[in-house]
Amino acid sequence: MAPGRAVRTRGGVPVILTRLARSGRGGWLLLVAGLVAAFALPWLIYPPVALDIACWALFAASVDLLLGFTGLLSFGHAAFWGGSAYCTGLIALHTGMPFPVAIAGGAVFTALLALPIGFLSVRLSGIYFAMVTLAFAQMIYFVANQWRDVTGGENGLQGIPRELFGLDLSDSFFFYYAGLPFVLAGLFAAWRIVRSPFGRVLVSIRANPDRARALGYPVDRYKLQAFVLSAALAGTAGGVFSVGHGFASLEGVYWTTSGQAVMMVILGGIGTLWGGAIGAALIVQLQDFLATAGFAETGIITGTIFIVVVLLFRRGIWGTARHLLITRRTPATPADVAAEPKKSVDTPV
Template sequence: MILSRLARSGRGGIVLLVLGLLAALVLPWLIYPPVALDIACWALFAAAVDLLLGFTGLLSFGHAAFWGGSAYCTGLIVLHGGMPFPVAIIGGALFAALLALPIGLLSVRLTGIYFAMVTLAFAQMIYFVANQWRDVTGGENGLQGIPREFLGLDLSDPFFFYYAGLPFVLAGLFAAWRIVRSPFGRVLVSIRDNPARARALGYPVERYRLLAFVLSAALAGTAGGVFAIGHGFAALDGLYWTTSGQVVMMVILGGIGTLWGGAIGAAIVVQLQDFLATAGFEGVGIVTGSIFIVIVLLFRRGIWGTARHLLISRRQADPPVSPAAGAAEEPVESPEPAPAPASPHPAGD
């Protein structure tokens, strides 16, 4: 009842933002701080992938290149450049965006499985380069001992670094939220639903896709940079294709095209992996894969996507409140029109 009233009043989005911010602030008090940092970083990574998958209609299996590439770039800036970690994280995000530009130019003209395979091929090429360029990347050993000092403060304690890295994650999530709610985001949704119609209306489809690809890579790079500084190393696994597969799984678990669903998927996967690893269980992939299959079969829109769909259905099914019945309450706005059949995941959530 409370959620239904909030949805009809148009304040549901603001309430969700406040609740999400509070959850992010108290998270290291509730769980192990390094795990809390992992959830925050993977949540931003999932939002970056959902920006491309849910709102542009492009499935990328190569986003590990931007996550891992930014991690290496951030580590190198700190280790060899002597820069503070905020500058290094920004530098890693810019590196990811620049790396995405040539990859996007060669990929965005493709769609579907072809786009996914091309991005996967590029990511594996970057993985091979990082593995062979041992003098710079450390090869299989990666970059070790990345410091976490800033303005003379020692942030080696994971609890304190969580709050130092959280502003970057929140800024990235806010940027993704603003993108999907902007006119640019509406054009992306129209391109996702009907590229031919968008092209007939005069929108340069490939240019919009390329910009979305670069923005998504920059957000993924921000998450990878915070992750590398938080853990003090940049590992070769961050560039491997399984990293891309894992973040896609998080997006699907939470709900494609919901943006915030990725945070839920990230929390579930990271917490489950930490619990199973702590318990000494070696078949982590079996458990996470089984849960993924069950959720996909039972919740076709994902966890948050299903909850949002039920809330919208409830709002549309509620009869309008008469003036006499609602005199003691605040005025309620008329319900929004139902989403078009061609857009199963409305933008802006």
């Protein structure tokens, strides 16, 4: 671009981004950019913090699968994150199995745990569903706290091994790449779920459950399946987190863990799936920065940022960006009409 030449925009959006969004190639470019960022992350920041971002990104995606695509706000997902952390740690400590088997065992455990909880919860909606899931999560917290012989009580499980056929994964930098495939597989599974016919039904249930029921869809069954799948993804994230840090604690099953995941989803954008990763990166990095600086009341800063983002970006950070690139209708320039003769001037961005 020549010096002093202005970038052509349409409605405040650069034309090149508009064309990418119209051509369908923008999604692939974002996917490549996301993968590059995921693999480069431990080179840019402290590896344990990079692992935290990856795990919380998957956890936020699991919450968004339920909130953004099914319309169910759960404050009980800490039970699955923390429950899987304990189960994964127990398998790794007492059986000596490789950590991938332990993580898979934790994910299966949380899926089984979600069956009765979801069966009793999905018949409700709105604040009633949120409160019931919160009550079940607090029950899991009470069990983890009182069953000291198994969970370690307030001390938690410590020294969870990273066994993988004799490989030395004691360095957090190397374990990041060993645990990253689980996170990427979980994110891919979430993406396939929302893009499948099953995901379309979930969206219709979110929009109008009575109409979906009238069309013959068993609404409660679909909600239960979404709840179990979401729990399994949250359990996968919790298992990677516990092995990566070598411990499982009561904090993982406390309700504030669920609240933090919900906050990440809202910051990134509800119903965007990938917005949770942006929210996770923002919150985890900010908490690490404040903790390193010796600032104890991190909740004040994160809460303030949350309020500002909600007020300025009602769709969240990524949701607002996607809205500008995809859903905003803007007039096309003569050059764009000549380049795309088959498209209307009012084609959505």
